[in-house]
Amino acid sequence: MKKVFKLYEELFALHGKQGWWPIQGVYDGRLPNKKEQLEICIGAILTQNTSWVNVEKALAQLSGKIHEKALRMPQEKLAVLIKPAGYFNQKAKKIHCFLDFLASKKEVDRENLLAVWGIGPETVDSMLLYAYQQPYFVVDAYTKRILEHYKIIKAHASYEEVQNLFHKELPRDVELFKEYHALFVAHAKKYYSKKPYGIGDPLLGDFKK
DNA sequence: TTCCAGGCAATAC
DNA sequence: GTATTGCATGGA
Known part of the structure; x- marks a missing residue:
């Protein structure tokens, strides 16, 4: 059952190319x-657990300082700059x-990054996929909310379980993984942000039965 | 006002 | 192993 590839095609048909990661300024892929x-x-x-608009405010305040050296300012100073992104001390x-x-x-690599304090599975995979071109979904x-709603995964499925589904059913392709994750975000923002979830989702008929 | 957003670590059960 | 809690701003 290649449900997840079919889902990719339908999401792409619905929302089009997303061209992630959305960095400041122009990014053409x-x-x-x-x-x-x-x-x-x-x-x-x-x-992490924060809306992208708030992240953009923080990044704007960091503009000109996104370098390894400049970011080594005192932690309290960095915290003030990234305040709009919330959890700023952490x-x-x-x-x-x-x-x-x-x-x-x-x-x-994944193992070494996971060992860094503050970097969990989603953050690692985002870094590896979008910054380092490594094929991790x-x-x-x-992603979980949509897949649960479609009954493709069980409620409370673990990160690894869900990731394995994509790793097994899709070619291990960086560009495919980039677009697919971005499409989940686009789809969720449109149909799965407020309860009850899935209202107006045109794909519901295909995946929820 | 309440709810929640592209999580994670620490702690409790 | 799984569930709960603290961390925090800003927009709907």
Whole structure:
């Protein structure tokens, strides 16, 4: 059952190409340069349980300072700048832990990133997929919400369980994974942001039975 | 006013 | 192993 590939095609037909990751300024889908890689990683931390508009405010206040050295300002100072993204004390600490990791020159892989304080599975996979072009499917709250609603996964399925579904049923393709996750977010923002979920979702007839 | 947003770590059961 | 709680701003 290739349900998840069919779902991708329908989401794409509905919402079109998303072109993620949404970095500041213009991003046309080319591979991110070094500075853009860092911005993606910082954004991935800032957006933890936080709306992207608030992350954009924080990133705007960081503009000109998205460099490993500049971000090493005192944690309290960094916290003030990223305040609009919420959880600013924790996130300032997380950013500094991530910078420590980069400075350590350890290999940037899933295991090493997961060992960094403040970086969990979704944040790692976002970084690896969008900044480092590694094919890990990103599972977020929206992804689970939609798949649960379609009865494709059980309620309370674990991160690994859901990720495995995509890794098994899809070709391990970076561009496909990038678009697919972005499409989940677009779809969820439109139909799964307020309860009751799924009102007006044109795909419901195909996936919920 | 309440609810929630592209989670995570610490703690409790 | 799974459930709960603290972390925090800003917009609907």
